[in-house]
Amino acid sequence: MDPLFTASDYPSNQSSNASEANSTVAYWNQFVQPVWRIVLWAIAYSSIVVVSVVGNVVVIWIILAHKRMRTVTNYFLVNLAFAEASMSAFNTVVNFTYAVHNEWYFGLVYCRFHNFFPIAAVFASIYSMTAIALDRYVAIIHPLQQRMSAIETKVIIGVIWILALLLAFPQYYYSNTDQLPGRVVCYIDWPEYTVWDFKKIYYVCVAVLIYFLPLLVMGCAYLEVGLTLWASEIPGDSSDRYQEQLTAKRKVVKMMIVVVCTFALCWLPFHVYFLLHQFFPHLFERPFIQQVYLAVMWLAMSSTMYNPIIYCCLNDRFRAGFKQAFHWCPCLPDASYEGLELKSTRYLQTQTSVYKTSRMETTISTVLQPAEEEPRGVVPTWGSSHVAAADRRPSGDLTSNGSSSRSVSKTVSETSSFYSSSNLPE
Structure with missing residues (x-):
C-alpha cells in the first residue's frame, strides 16, 4: 500500500x-x-x-x-x-x-x-x-x-x-x-x-x-x-x-x-x-x-x-x-x-430454435394456404379417387380444413413467442 x-x-x-x-x-x-x-x-x-x-x-x-x-x-x-x-x-x-x-x-x-x-x-x-x-x-x-x-x-x-x-x-x-x-x-x-x-x-x-x-x-x-x-x-x-x-x-x-x-x-x-x-x-x-x-x-x-x-x-x-x-x-x-457478443450458449441455442420454429411456421402456412384457395370445380392432376371425393365435399368441410390450418399456424406462432420471450437468459 x-x-x-x-x-x-x-x-x-x-x-x-x-x-x-x-x-x-x-x-x-x-x-x-x-x-x-x-x-x-x-x-x-x-x-x-x-x-x-x-x-x-x-x-x-x-x-x-x-x-x-x-x-x-x-x-x-x-x-x-x-x-x-x-x-x-x-x-x-x-x-x-x-x-x-x-x-x-x-x-x-x-x-x-x-x-x-x-x-x-x-x-x-x-x-x-x-x-x-x-x-x-x-x-x-x-x-x-x-x-x-x-x-x-x-x-x-x-x-x-x-x-x-x-x-x-x-x-x-x-x-x-x-x-x-x-x-x-x-x-x-x-x-x-x-x-x-x-x-x-x-x-x-x-x-x-x-x-x-x-x-x-x-x-x-x-x-x-x-x-x-x-x-x-x-x-x-x-x-x-x-x-x-x-x-x-x-x-x-x-x-x-x-x-x-x-x-x-x-x-x-x-x-x-x-x-x-x-x-x-x-x-x-x-x-x-x-x-x-x-x-x-x-x-x-x-x-x-x-x-x-x-x-x-x-x-x-x-x-x-x-x-x-x-x-x-x-x-x-x-x-x-464463438460467443463474441457475450451471449451464453443457451441464448444462442434458443435463438436457433426460434429461427427454426419460424421457418416451420412459414412452411406450414405456405403449404396449407393453396388448399384453401383451390377452386371447387377443378380436379387436380393427382388423378386419385380420394381427390375426387374431396372435390365433392360440401363447402363447410373445406372451411373447416382452412380453420384447422390457421390453428396449426397459430399454435406454432405461440410456441415461437414462448421461446423468444421466456427462454432468454436474464
Whole structure:
C-alpha cells in the first residue's frame, strides 16, 4: 500500500532535534540490499502492474462496451476494476522504490497523493464487493423485492467514493516531506495529543473499516446465500428453466466468493503486520524486517491482478470478452471466437430454435394456404379417387380444413413467442 504505514512516518516522530534525526539516518541506512535482490523484487512488482492494469482495463471494456454485460453486479465490478487498476498504476512502483531506497524522489504533491489514494482505493474495492454481496443476498433470499436500478447503482458507487475520500483525508492532510542529512523522506506528521494516540486510533479504525467489518458482512451474506443455493431446493420445481437459473446463480456466487477470499488472504498479512507495528514497535528494529515488509506489501498489491484471471476462468462471458480483446494473440485458435457478443450458449441455442420454429411456421402456412384457395370445380392432376371425393365435399368441410390450418399456424406462432420471450437468459 503506502510506506507511510511503516517507516515514512518515523522522521516526524523521531526528528524533534538534530541528534535524533542523525540517529534515524544511521538506523535506516542499515536497510541496504544487493543489486540482484533488488532486481528480483523489481520484476515481481512490475509483473503486478502489467497484469493488473491490462486485465482490469479489459474487464472495464468488456462491461461498458457490451450492453448485455451492464448489470448491477457488473457496474460494481467496473468500480472494483477501476480502483485496483488505479492503485496498481499510481502506487505500486513508487511504493516499491521508496521501500527499497528509503528516499523520496517525487515531491510533496505526490507524497500526499501517494499516502491518500491507496486507502481510498482499497475502501472503494472492498465496499464494491460488499455491495455485490448484498445485491446477491437480496436477489436470492428476497427475490420478490425490487432490485436496484442503474441510477441507484451509480449513486451507491458515488457514495462509496465519497466515504473513501473522507476516510483517507487525514493521510493527505498530515502528509509532508522532510530533508534529512543525505536524503528526503515522505511521512505523515501526525498530531500528538496527551489524552489519546491519534495515529494508533486511526490505523485501528482503518483496519476495521476496510478489512474486518466488510469481510464480516460479506461472510454472513454469502453464508446465507450458499445455504439457500446449495443446501435447499424449491419443492416441486424441477423444470429445466429453474435448474438453469439455479446453476447461473451458483456460478455468479461462486465467482464472487473466490474474489472475496482472494482479497482476504492477500490483505490479511498486511493488516496484521501494521497492527503489530503499532502495538509492538520493538519487533521491527531488525534489518530482515525490510524483506518481510516487501513480501507483505507484494502480496497485498498482488490482489489487484487476480480478479481479471478469476473472471476469465469462472465466467463464460468474461472469457469470451478476453478472447475478443486478445484475438491478435496467435495462441488463441479461430474456433475460440464463438460467443463474441457475450451471449451464453443457451441464448444462442434458443435463438436457433426460434429461427427454426419460424421457418416451420412459414412452411406450414405456405403449404396449407393453396388448399384453401383451390377452386371447387377443378380436379387436380393427382388423378386419385380420394381427390375426387374431396372435390365433392360440401363447402363447410373445406372451411373447416382452412380453420384447422390457421390453428396449426397459430399454435406454432405461440410456441415461437414462448421461446423468444421466456427462454432468454436474464
